[in-house]
Amino acid sequence: MILEETTTTVEQSFIEEGRRVVLTEAQAVLSLSEQIDKRFAKACELLLQCIQNQGRIVIIGMGKSGLIGRKIAATLASTGSPSIFVHPAEASHGDMGMITSNDTVIAISNSGETEEIITILPLIKRLGVPLIAMTGNTKSTIANCANVTLNVHVDKEACALGLAPTSSTTVTLVMGDALAITLLDARGFSAEDFALSHPGGRLGRRLLLKIDDIMHKGNDIPIVTQSACVKEALIEMTRCRLGMTAIVDENQQHIGLFTDGDLRRALDHNINISTTPIREVMTAGGRVIEKGLLAAEALRLMETHKINGLFVVDKNRHLIGALNMHDLLRAGVL
Template identity: 65%
Template structure:
C-alpha cells in the first residue's frame, strides 16, 4: 500500500496526460454525433411521440447500464419508460412488452446474442424497434424500424476494448432523444416536479404556503386594544419576529414586526401604555394558503420582508410563516 507521499513529477504528468487523452477522445466522439441528428432521429422521436404504451429500453452489459439510465431519463421527462434485461426477457420478462410499446435496443456491435434471441418475438408483437448501435450494417440495425448510429472511431481505452467513448456517445444520444421529446410534449418544470417530489425542485414547485405555515395557537396575534408590551411578549413567545393585529372577527388589520419595533424605540413611548394599534403597520402584506411557497419567497425577496401572514378569502388570519420555515422546508 502506497504512503501519502506525492508521485514523482514524471509519473504525475503521465497520469494527467492519460486523463486528458480520454477526455479529448470522448469529446471528439460526442462532437461527431451532431452530424447524425438526421431523419432517423426524427423518425425515432415520432415513434415515441405516437407510442400509446411505454418505451421499453433493453441492452446487455455496459449498454444495459446506459440503457437503464436512458429509461430513467425518459420516464422523468414525460416519456413513460422502463428497462428490461434482455437475458431475463427470454425467460419470461418479454411478457412486459406489448404491441403498444416502442422498444429501444442498445448494442455497440449490433450483434449481441441476447438481443438477437428476442428480436423475432419483438417483431411478432409488432412493437416498433429503435436500434442504437455503432454498426449500421449489423443485424440489429438492419431489422430495426429506425437505426440511430452511435459509432465511434475509437474507444478512450488504449487497448480499444473497454466501452468508454461508445457508451458516452450512446448516453448523449439518449439525452438528445429525451430532451427533444420533452420540448415537443411541452413538458414543464411543474410536470418534472410531480415525478421528483423528494428532490429540491419538487419541494420548490409542489409545496404550498399552507403546507409550511404555523397554525392555530402557534400564530402570533394580539387584539387591536393590546398594549405594545403585550405584543412584544407575543412576538417573543411565538418566535417569528412579528405579530398580527386582529379585530374581533380575526380579520387582519395590521402587523407589528421587529422592524416596527426598531422604529418605535426611536420615539419616547411607554410600552405599557401605548397600544400596538398606534405603532403597527396597517394591513400589511398577506398571501393565501394556496399560493406556492416558491412564489411567496419571490414576493418576500421583492418586498425585502422576512415573513408573511396567511389569510382566507374573508381576510381572516389562518397562518403565519417566515424565512426560517422556507429554509427548513427546502424551498430556499
C-alpha cells in the same frame, strides 16, 4: 518563505491522460450532433405515438450498453415518458412477457451483433412492436431489422487500447438524453410534472409543497387587535417566536404587522411600551400571501422584498396563518 508546490512527472502524466480522455469523449459528443437528422425525428415520432397509445418505451441492451440503457430508461421515466429496461438474456427466459404490443423497443448495441438481442428479434417482430436500433454499426443485423436506426458510431474510444467502451457509451447516453428531452418538450412536460415524479426530492418539495402545509395555524398565529398596546404585541410576538405579530381589526381582517425591526425603531423614539397603541408604531398593510399558493412563491416573495416572514390571508384578508423563513428552511424549500 512559502515554497510553491511542484508537479511531479507522474502527476503530470495523470493530468495529461485525464485531459486526453475528456477531450476525446467531448469530440465524440460534438460529432454526434451530425446524427440528429430525419432518422432521429422518425424515432421521436414512434416514441411519441407509443406514449399516446398508453405504451411504454422498452430499452434492451447487454453489458455496458445495458447499463447505459438502464440510465436512459430512468431518464425517460423521470421526464414523463413511461419506460422500463428489460435484460435481453432474461427476455429469452420469460421476460418477453414484459413487452406488450403497445410498446416500442430501443435496442442498444455498439456492434449491432449482440447475440442475446438477435435471439429475441423474431419475437419483437411477431408482436408487431416498432424497433429502434441505437448502434455504432448501421449495417449490422440489429440495424437491418429496425424500423429506425440511430447512429452512435465513434471514431475511437477514449481507452488508449481502443477496447474499453468509453466514448461509445458516452455518446449513446447523450443520444438517449436527446430523445428524452425532445419528447419532454413535445409533450409540454412542465416543472410541476417533473416534481410529481420526484416527490421525495428537493425540487418536489419546492414545487409541490403549499403554504397551507407548513404555515402556523390557530393559536400559533401571533395576533393582536389594533387597540392593543406595544407591550401586548411584544408579549404575543415572544409567545409565538416568529419575530412578528399581526394586527387585525374588529372583523379579524389583517391591517398591519409589528416586527422586531418595528420594535427597535419604536424604542429609538423612547416610547412607553405600556401605553403606546400598537397602531401608532405598526407597519400598516404589509406583505401578505393568500392561502393555497406554493411555498416556493412565499420564498420568492420574501427574497424579493427582503423580509423574513409572511402572514397568510384568505381572499377577504382574514388572517388564517403565518410562516417565516425558518419554516421554509425546515420544509426543505429553501
